[in-house]
Amino acid sequence: MFENIFSSNHKPLFLAPMAEITHYPFRKLLEEIGGVDVFYTEMLSANLLASSNINKSVFLKGIEYKREKPLIFQLLGKDVDVLKKAAKVSLSLGADGIDLNLGCSAPFVYKKGMGSGLLLDRKKLKFILSELRNVIDKSFSVKMRIGLKENLEDFLKLIVDIKECGVDFIVVHPRLIKEKFKRKARWDYIAYAKSIGGVKIVGNGDICDFYEGIKRRDEEFVDGIMIGRCAVSNPWIFKEIKEGGEVKKDFKWTFLRFMELVREYLPEKYQLSRIKIFSKWFTKNIEFGHFLWKEINKSDNLSEIERKILDFFE
Numbered sequence: 001m002f003e004n005i006f007s008s009n010h011k012p013l014f015l016a017p018m019a020e021i022t023h024y025p026f027r028k029l030l031e032e033i034g035g036v037d038v039f040y041t042e043m044l045s046a047n048l049l050a051s052s053n054i055n056k057s058v059f060l061k062g063i064e065y066k067r068e069k070p071l072i073f074q075l076l077g078k079d080v081d082v083l084k085k086a087a088k089v090s091l092s093l094g095a096d097g098i099d100l101n102l103g104c105s106a107p108f109v110y111k112k113g114m115g116s117g118l119l120l121d122r123k124k125l126k127f128i129l130s131e132l133r134n135v136i137d138k139s140f141s142v143k144m145r146i147g148l149k150e151n152l153e154d155f156l157k158l159i160v161d162i163k164e165c166g167v168d169f170i171v172v173h174p175r176l177i178k179e180k181f182k183r184k185a186r187w188d189y190i191a192y193a194k195s196i197g198g199v200k201i202v203g204n205g206d207i208c209d210f211y212e213g214i215k216r217r218d219e220e221f222v223d224g225i226m227i228g229r230c231a232v233s234n235p236w237i238f239k240e241i242k243e244g245g246e247v248k249k250d251f252k253w254t255f256l257r258f259m260e261l262v263r264e265y266l267p268e269k270y271q272l273s274r275i276k277i278f279s280k281w282f283t284k285n286i287e288f289g290h291f292l293w294k295e296i297n298k299s300d301n302l303s304e305i306e307r308k309i310l311d312f313f314e
């Protein structure tokens with residue numbers, strides 16, 4: 001059982017939930033590197049969690065292993081009863097906290113009223129959050145975008161509504177629903193959210209090196225920071241933020257270790273796709289890494305990829 005996420009004397013560093021990336025092998029790699037205080041699963045379908053097939057799901061691989069740090073299960077759904085059941089199942093499987101996804105902006109998600117789509121029906125959102133709070137006796141949070149249109153007043157009302165439902169913290173990724181990753185994250189919205197008071201605020205968006213990480217962590221208006229894409233291109237970033245400077249990086253070892261973990265813990269049919277997705281981001285920080293990425297992307301088996309990695313780092 002972990003203590004309160006915010007109880008230590010430093011602001012916690014969160015690994016962002018990322019679909020098809022923050023599976024067990026990647027989380028284990030980051031745990032081995034060190035620096036992350038709180039882990040997230042990738043978003044998990046509430047329907048799937050609430051169904052009887054859950055034990056077979058690739059998304060839950062590895063949850064049974066002992067952890068050094070808390071792991072939050074992120075739920076994606078819109079039906080209150082299904083979400084409640086999914087939250088209970090998650091807790092019974094050992095989740096250290098539950099997060100409701102209010103940020104996914106993929107059209108097939110938000111147009112169905114899930115993810116960021118839930119932000120558009122305030123009454124329903126409040127009902128779901130209050131009901132979920134009643135069944136979650138551990139950390140309960142939401143991770144959100146800031147809405148469909150830029151409207152500060154409306155955004156602040158939204159924060160008040162969410163806070164009043166009793167969540168423990170709110171992760172704000174300050175982009176509009178339809179923006180994808182266009183334009184910079186509006187960190188001033190994170191400060192506005194904090195100005196409401198009475199709820200912890202975690203800031204997320206565009207932290208792409210440790211200087212930025214330290215700067216953002218030290219902002220008065222955040223209680224913690226969350227990092228997504230840069231955690232893949234620079235898995236050492238959490239450690240660097242903690243240590244206040246660049247750390248030694250062994251890209252070849254880390255790449256091969258990741259592959260080893262994928263081989264060990266993911267079912268074969270998912271291995272190639274998850275390695276390719278990781279490689280796309282991981283090679284961004286390697287000099288001439290795009291050549292390696294192109295080679296990996298053409299490969300159709302893991303041995304070939306390993307050979308290409310070894311050749312590249314010769």
Ligand SMILES: Cc1cc2nc3c(=O)[nH]c(=O)nc-3n(C[C@H](O)[C@H](O)[C@H](O)COP(=O)(O)O)c2cc1C
Nearest residue numbers: 016017018019042043103173205206207227228229
């Ligand atoms: C490949 C990918 C998958 C993502 N999947 C999720 C997800 O499952 N749940 C979620 O709340 N956000 C998801 N996000 C958004 C990230 O958690 C994060 O909010 C966003 O990338 C901004 O943070 P960053 O600038 O540090 O990357 C995803 C982002 C990426 C790039």
